[in-house]
Amino acid sequence: MDKLFLVVVLVVGVAQVHGQGILFPRDSESRESKSLDGIWNFRQEPKGAVDLGLTEGWFNAPLEQSGEVENMPVPSSYQDLSNDRERRDYFGWVWYDREFWVSPQWTLADKRVFLRFGSVNYYAIVWVNGVRVTEHQGGHLPFQAELSLILNSNTANRITVAVNNTLTSSTVPQGFVRVKEGEQYPANHTIMSDNFDFFKYAGIHRSVLLYTTPRSYIDDITATPSVTGTTGTLTYNIATIVEGAGAETINVDLLDKEGTLVSSALTAIGTLVVPNAKLWWPYTMVREQNEAGYLYTLRVTD
Numbered sequence: 631m632d633k634l635f636l637v638v639v640l641v642v643g644v645a646q647v648h649g650q651g652i653l654f655p656r657d658s659e660s661r662e663s664k665s666l667d668g669i670w671n672f673r674q675e676p677k678g679a680v681d682l683g684l685t686e687g688w689f690n691a692p693l694e695q696s697g698e699v700e701n702m703p704v705p706s707s708y709q710d711l712s713n714d715r716e717r718r719d720y721f722g723w724v725w726y727d728r729e730f731w732v733s734p735q736w737t738l739a740d741k742r743v744f745l746r747f748g749s750v751n752y753y754a755i756v757w758v759n760g761v762r763v764t765e766h767q768g769g770h771l772p773f774q775a776e777l778s779l780i781l782n783s784n785t786a787n788r789i790t791v792a793v794n795n796t797l798t799s800s801t802v803p804q805g806f807v808r809v810k811e812g813e814q815y816p817a818n819h820t821i822m823s824d825n826f827d828f829f830k831y832a833g834i835h836r837s838v839l840l841y842t843t844p845r846s847y848i849d850d851i852t853a854t855p856s857v858t859g860t861t862g863t864l865t866y867n868i869a870t871i872v873e874g875a876g877a878e879t880i881n882v883d884l885l886d887k888e889g890t891l892v893s894s895a896l897t898a899i900g901t902l903v904v905p906n907a908k909l910w911w912p913y914t915m916v917r918e919q920n921e922a923g924y925l926y927t928l929r930v931t932d
C-alpha cells in the first residue's frame with residue numbers, strides 16, 4: 631500500500647514527467663524521508679591532476695583518510711564559501727563525503743530506499759559504502775538511485791560524491807578549456823572560459839534526500855488540467871512499479887481545498903471531471919482574499 635499526494639492547480643499547466651518519476655519525496659504512511667543536507671567533508675583535487683581521486687579510489691574510504699578535508703555545507707556552491715581565487719577559477723573534480731545512519735526498519739525486505747539529489751552541477755558520480763550507485767550529467771535536474779541492498783543499519787553508511795564542473799562544447803551552458811601560452815604563464819597552464827555573462831557556480835546545489843517506498847510503489851504521476859466553460863478536467867496517468875503477483879488496484883481521489891472529495895476513479899489512466907471548478911487566480915484578481923491561489927489535492931493510493 632503506497633500513498634502519494636500531489637497538489638494540482640486547475641488551469642495553470644503542471645509540468646509533465648515521462649519515464650522514471652522523480653516526484654519530490656514527501657512523508658506519508660508508506661514513505662519516510664531523511665535529509666542529508668548539512669556539513670559534508672570536501673576536497674578539491676590539485677589543479678592539473680587528471681582523475682587523481684578516481685585513480686586512487688578516494689571513494690573506498692572516508693575522504694579524511696586519503697588527505698585533508700574541509701567543511702562544506704550542502705547544498706551550496708563551493709566557490710561561494712571562499713574568497714580564494716584559485717578555488718573560484720578551479721575546474722575539474724571536487725569530492726564530498728559524509729556518514730549517515732538509517733533505522734533498522736529501512737533495511738527490511740519489504741522496503742526500498744532511494745537517494746535523491748535535487749541537482750549537482752555539472753557531472754556527478756555517487757558511491758554509497760564504496761559501491762558506485764549512479765552517475766549523472768547536467769547540472770540542473772534531479773536524479774536518484776536505489777540503495778536498498780547497500781545500506782547497513784548496524785553501522786554508519788558513507789556517501790561519496792565526485793563532482794566535475796568542466797564545461798565543454800556539449801554541456802549546457804558551453805565552456806572551453808584552453809592552454810595559455812606565454813612566459814607570464816606556468817607550463818601547461820589551462821583556463822576554462824565561456825561565452826555567457828553569469829558565473830559558473832558548481833557543487834551539490836540542491837538538497838540530498840533519502841526516502842523509502844514499499845516494494846510495490848507509485849513511481850510517477852502526470853496530471854494535466856484543463857477547463858471548458860465552468861467544468862474543469864484533470865487528465866492523469868499513474869505509473870506504478872509492481873513486484874510479485876497480485877491485482878493492482880488504484881484509488882484516485884481529487885479533493886477540494888477543504889478536503890471534500892469532488893471526483894474519484896479506480897483506473898491508472900483517466901480523466902476526472904469537476905463541475906463548477908474553482909479556478910486559480912492571483913490575489914490581485916479576486917474579490918475575496920480566500921479565493922486566491924485555489925488548489926485541489928490529488929490523492930493516489932494503490
Ligand SMILES: *[C@@H]1O[C@H](CO)[C@@H](O)[C@H](O)[C@H]1NC(C)=O
Nearest residue numbers: 721722723753794795796807
Ligand atoms: C573532469 O575534469 C577534467 C579536468 O577539467 C576533464 O579533463 C574531464 O574531462 C572531466 N570529466 C568529466 C566526466 O567531466
Ligand SMILES: *[C@@H]1O[C@H](CO)[C@@H](O)[C@H](O)[C@H]1NC(C)=O
Nearest residue numbers: 677678679809816817818819
Ligand atoms: C606539459 O604537458 C606535456 C604534454 O602533456 C608534458 O610532457 C609535460 O611534462 C608537461 N609539463 C609540465 C611542467 O607539467
